[in-house]
Amino acid sequence: MTDNVRVRFAPSPTGPLHMGGVRTALFNYLFAKKHNGTFVLRIEDTDQTRYVANAEQYIIDSLEWCNIPFDEGPGKNEKFGPYRQSERKELYKKYAEELLEKGQAYYAFDTPEELQQLRDALEKEGKTFIYNWHNREQLNNSLSLSKEAVAAKLAAGEKYVVRFKTPQGERLEMNDEIRGTITIDTNTLDDKVLFKSDGMPTYHLANIVDDHLMEISHVIRGEEWLPSLPLHVLLYRAFEWEAPKFAHLPLILKPVGKGKLSKRDGDKLGFPVFPLAYTNENSGEVSRGYREDGYFADAFVNMLALLGWNPGTEQELFTLNELISAFDLNRVSKSGAKFSPDKTKWFNQQYLQNAAVKDLSEGYETILKERGIAESADYIQKVVSLVKERATFITDFWDLSDFFFQAPTEFDAKAAKKQWKETTPELMNGLIEVLEGIDDWTANVTEPIVKAWITEREVGFGKVMQPLRLSLVGALKGPHLFDIMEMIGKEATIQRIKHAIATL
Ligand code: GLU
Numbered sequence: 001m002t003d004n005v006r007v008r009f010a011p012s013p014t015g016p017l018h019m020g021g022v023r024t025a026l027f028n029y030l031f032a033k034k035h036n037g038t039f040v041l042r043i044e045d046t047d048q049t050r051y052v053a054n055a056e057q058y059i060i061d062s063l064e065w066c067n068i069p070f071d072e073g074p075g076k077n078e079k080f081g082p083y084r085q086s087e088r089k090e091l092y093k094k095y096a097e098e099l100l101e102k103g104q105a106y107y108a109f110d111t112p113e114e115l116q117q118l119r120d121a122l123e124k125e126g127k128t129f130i131y132n133w134h135n136r137e138q139l140n141n142s143l144s145l146s147k148e149a150v151a152a153k154l155a156a157g158e159k160y161v162v163r164f165k166t167p168q169g170e171r172l173e174m175n176d177e178i179r180g181t182i183t184i185d186t187n188t189l190d191d192k193v194l195f196k197s198d199g200m201p202t203y204h205l206a207n208i209v210d211d212h213l214m215e216i217s218h219v220i221r222g223e224e225w226l227p228s229l230p231l232h233v234l235l236y237r238a239f240e241w242e243a244p245k246f247a248h249l250p251l252i253l254k255p256v257g258k259g260k261l262s263k264r265d266g267d268k269l270g271f272p273v274f275p276l277a278y279t280n281e282n283s284g285e286v287s288r289g290y291r292e293d294g295y296f297a298d299a300f301v302n303m304l305a306l307l308g309w310n311p312g313t314e315q316e317l318f319t320l321n322e323l324i325s326a327f328d329l330n331r332v333s334k335s336g337a338k339f340s341p342d343k344t345k346w347f348n349q350q351y352l353q354n355a356a357v358k359d360l361s362e363g364y365e366t367i368l369k370e371r372g373i374a375e376s377a378d379y380i381q382k383v384v385s386l387v388k389e390r391a392t393f394i395t396d397f398w399d400l401s402d403f404f405f406q407a408p409t410e411f412d413a414k415a416a417k418k419q420w421k422e423t424t425p426e427l428m429n430g431l432i433e434v435l436e437g438i439d440d441w442t443a444n445v446t447e448p449i450v451k452a453w454i455t456e457r458e459v460g461f462g463k464v465m466q467p468l469r470l471s472l473v474g475a476l477k478g479p480h481l482f483d484i485m486e487m488i489g490k491e492a493t494i495q496r497i498k499h500a501i502a503t504l
Contacts, residue, residue, distance in 0.1 A: 005037025006217045012044045013055035016278035016287060017062050018263055020222060020252045023304045027249060028220045029068040030327040040214060041073030043084040046206050054281060062275040065291055066301050067320060080214040085206050089199060095209050096162045096195035104238040105194060107160045108141035109153055130190045133168040162195040174233050177247035177329045184230050192231055204228065208235045211244055220247045247329050250308045251336040261339050271341040294393035299351040303344045308337040317350055349392040357385045363394040373405050382487060386479040404487055407496050408474025411504060415476045419466040420504045427464055428497050441490045443482035471500035
């Protein structure tokens with residue numbers, strides 16, 4: 001399709017990147033890669049009051065963790081740079097001036113206090129104040145003032161803003177790649193501020209100028225920007241620039257299916273909403289992250305891809321490359337996408353089941369080291385292959401397999417009460433004798449011998465196997481008992497049974 005696809009992810013560095021932001025970045029990335037295009041990262045930091053110093057690095061680290069790196073952006077391939085709007089500051093003024101000259105924008109000198117008064121007065125009548133065609137000629141601006149008066153104010157250094165002169169009485173038709181044609185009456189729009197006398201552009205002006213200068217072909221962003229679309233379309237027209245194509249992604253909804261998933265929901269509802277854990281610079285407050293909670297990046301990305309997009313088939317598991325080839329803006333839905341923490345866990349579980357035992361073991365080895373446990377890679381791999389089918393996260397491994405690395409120090413009281421009977425010590429002593437006589441300690445040798453002995457004694461399997469499990473594991477959990485015995489070895493097996501007899 002379109003040649004030379006260039007898309008951008010344009011976050012404002014006001015805090016950690018919400019998973020909705022990661023989804024926006026992902027869809028931009030997928031679209032770019034699908035069309036052999038370029039994925040640009042632009043940092044929209046014009047609002048200095050909301051600027052957070054560590055946020056930009058957080059954004060970059062998040063994209064990297066998700067394996068969706070940008071092609072152009074701060075510090076990388078800067079042919080359309082700089083990519084931080086604060087470093088492009090000088091550039092915007094001339095574009096504000098261009099619109100002023102064209103009569104598409106005007107100076108407004110109304111003070112914040114004056115505007116507040118107007119707002120308050122209308123509010124009393126139950127109305128809202130809009131600065132636009134219906135009152136602009138009565139307000140304090142270059143449309144109502146004489147040329148000389150305006151020049152005098154500017155010369156005196158009076159504070160001003162530049163407002164867009166929204167065309168009056170027009171049915172504006174816009175196209176969205178996901179939503180189709182959208183029509184709006186321009187009389188309902190307000191004359192948005194584009195530029196301020198402190199030399200700073202607002203989001204709208206900077207965003208349009210940069211998308212133009214960076215030759216962005218498709219603007220793919222969240223639905224919350226849809227209300228800005230008319231202004232953006234009108235700005236392109238005012239500048240006589242070709243507008244990019246627009247696509248507004250559906251909201252991500254809370255697990256209940258209503259209301260936008262917010263940054264606060266994670267803490268409230270008990271799941272991460274951020275890709276990486278984040279420490280607030282001022283309060284020291286730490287928010288959880290998918291990475292630190294033990295999710296695989298590719299499982300997280302796979303889950304995000306299906307929030308608002310579907311492949312048109314039943315397929316749910318996709319590698320990044322499969323996502324790139326399947327992705328299509330036509331299959332992005334208009335309605336909000338419900339986020340499910342359970343489904344997210346399911347994705348992780350699927351990825352864990354499909355992961356190579358060797359890779360999982362490397363992750364587990366780190367956890368074991370933190371606990372001061374050193375075992376051979378070979379041993380850890382065997383453990384992982386025995387317990388992984390019950391795990392959703394690598395961090396589950398310890399609870400599933402601690403007994404492979406240390407003898408139980410405690411016994412599950414409930415299980416002990418139920419399974420450890422008066423006759424059990426005698427049975428266990430008998431079992432020890434049998435075990436002592438076995439030389440080849442592999443499961444397929446020990447299993448038939450022990451089973452034959454149980455059959456011979458006519459006591460029932462549970463009477464032996466459950467106390468045996470309790471002795472070796474400390475609880476009634478874990479994989480096949482004879483595999484456990486093989487792994488921990490003959491000596492440890494017998495010792496653990498003796499310890500159970502002495503303790504229980
Ligand atoms: N800076 C805006 C944001 O924080 C960018 C919106 C857009 O993509 O146009 O989301």
